[in-house]
Amino acid sequence: MNATTNQATSIKLVLLGESAVGKSSIVLRFVSNDFAENKEPTIGAAFLTQRVTLPDDTIIKFEIWDTAGQERFASLAPMYYRNAQAAVVVYDLTSPQSFLKARHWVKLLREQSGNNIIIALVANKLDLCEEQAQPETEQEETEPRGNVRKVAKEEGQKLADDEGLMFFETSAKTGEGINNVFLSIAEKIPLKKKGNEQESATFNGNGQSENSTSSNGRIDLNARNGSSEACGC
């Protein structure tokens, strides 16, 4: 990397959630600003990193473990969340089953790590949601057009409120809300703040990333697709 490496504060982050909810897709979007229609299931876990430069020139380096979702692999998970500072628990808003699983993960994390870990609850596949009629949303696929949402935003929000989680609705496919998840986490991590409270809006709205091409490992803050304003469906 470059000289700024030294200043980087790293955040160890783990992704948890049922198989096929889009964990790997979320990471791929965040790390490479890319999406693959059919990604191979993750086996074991995959490690990825991404750097983010905040407006105050703080560099955050995310060290991400993207775990496998299938139940059979669950015994590996502790190895990956044990030392994590942040966890992203993902469910697929078209699958109530995956929401149940998300609850389970949240509970487990609280049991294991107490409040030492920052947890973000993420409802993914927002693009499948019909009422989601945002202009920049690309719906080129012949997705099912019916109302496929099976988990109301309120349900997710309630779980988040009850458990003290951040809550987001995202689409790895369109990119919507993805960066916001990670940036919000970066904000919340105490050590990154050098006694200086950052307004989320600072880097949300007009924050500058000092190097905004994702190809060289820097996230493009300007690429953020809207916020997690969700449809009410």
Add this chain to the structure above:
Amino acid sequence: MGLKKSSSSRDINQKTSSPSLFSSLMKSWSHSGHSPTRSNSKAYSSSTTDNNNLGYASDTSSNDGTANQLTRKNSSRSGSNSFTNVNDIYRMTKPIMPTNHHHSNNHSSSSSILLNNNNTNTGNINSSTIKKSHHKFSDSNEDWSAVVDDYNMPPSMDFFTDYLSKNSNTNMMLGPSPVLSKKNSGHNNNNNNYTSGSSSSSNNSNNKNSGTITYPKLTEHNYHLELENERELQELNSKLTRINKFDQILSSSSIISLAELKKLSWNGIPMGHRPLVWKLLIGYLPANKKRHEILIQRKRKEYKTGIYHIFSPQHTRDQPTWHQIEIDIPRTNPHIKLYQFPSVQKSLQKILYFWAIRHPASGYVQGINDLVTPFFQIFLTSYLPEHQKAKVCDIDPETYLTEENFAEVEADSFWCLSKFLDTIIDNYIHGQPGIMKQVSNLESLCKRIDGQLYKHLKKENVEFVQFAFRWMNCLLMREVPIDIVIRMWDTYLSETSSDDNDGGVDSAGARKGSGSSNMKMMMNNNNTLSDGTVTPNGVAQNANDLINIPTHANESVNNNNNTNNNSGSNKRKTSLSEFHVFVCAAFLETWSNSLLDMDFQGIITFLQNVPTANWGEKDIEILLSEAYMWQTLYKDATSHWL
């Protein structure tokens, strides 16, 4: 390749620091039978010359299999591997080595005598020795421990260096020639001219291939110049020759010699033969050809009935399982066209679901969707004309398969997958103990093989499970391209094939049947596959296996017991999980030099995206050879593994 090369040589240097280690290394390397695969040419082609002539002749002469087994026994006990080394190295470095044809009925005895004299290094090598040494590879497969013990003449370092440089596909060094010229003058009557045209007169001076090419006499300085063309030609010839050899084994008698087939298959199976040979090696089909038709019909019917049942209203669908498979089907080999066709996806869904509900102890586990694809793809090729077999990944099977054909391919894939997974079912049951064990075995192996790398990984806090879990769970299928996987499976199926199939007891399956996770209904399957024929060897083997069944809960224990040589030299079996660990060790070793320069992030990232996209068969063959070598060297040390 650069990486590979440097890492190997570094490795070798480490080895040489310990004389005994070095000598055993040399020995195992050479006798591994896989050393030919390290040559530039393909596995087959490296042994081209003897294949074309001797190899073929002698192989065909032993239709009954008995003579060969005798030979094998003799040679493997002769402790003469040092010589074999030399020959192999020569053979590899000089692909156009004369191919004297020494075909005689007492081939086996004469060759073993020669081999016994090896240690004196009289230079009295003739082609039969060479041929023998080729055989010996696989022979020593079975008996390698004895070979290791007997080994007492380390070849000079030059051989090694030459060997390595050749392996790295760059400039090939010439092996010493005096012995070669001796060879040339060796007796070479009794040519078995093979009818298919790939035969050649076996004199070194006029080794004609397809009647058009005369190999020039080999001298050191023209060697490099000739090499390229010759290699291509040889590759072609050896391919043809190999095809013929497979033809011969498969058609020679009503009882196929599985031992022969196994030996031959280790170095790769020709495309056209793969469907049948895989079925034989894995024990889906018995050695007795007369029973093939009946058995395969029965198994296909059984599958059809089973499928009918699970899709009937009486069957309550296991929704989570069905759903998981449904999700994974489109995510299976997403970069290969074949797996995007709905017809294929439908078939795979059925196979996997059927397998899952028949194996409730494990159920469907991600990764198994990968493992079914080589079978499916290979069995599809049976229905394609020769010139299209290689394009199986691009053509929608719906364009050439009837519904009935689909059911056949599914059934065959299902049964072979079942057989395959039976041996590694511990990988997929709760807690995945098989994988955990393999990962820790890989770790201890790495510690022994490459302490430097091991220390570095530890220093960087890399846990083996972080990268090797997937290697085990998907048998490296995620790390190398599918064509390479298929070539790899030739060796895997050969290495782990149970010769007992010769005798008709499907012992592999039966053993597994005694394992914790197997269902009774699978036992039924095993029995129906058995074939009543018995060869002299088979009797003893079966007896052993039958004894082993009740006493050992898993096949690995069995495997260790099998190192006794009493019941025939083809007795040895390697378990899939065992051999695979060695392959993984070789795989890791391949990148050792690069890894040493990396930190945690670099290492993990690298090992998750290993640059194998451009790998060809020879790359995997190098790996397999190395794995075989490690296995040979460390077998004793690792016997407690399993």
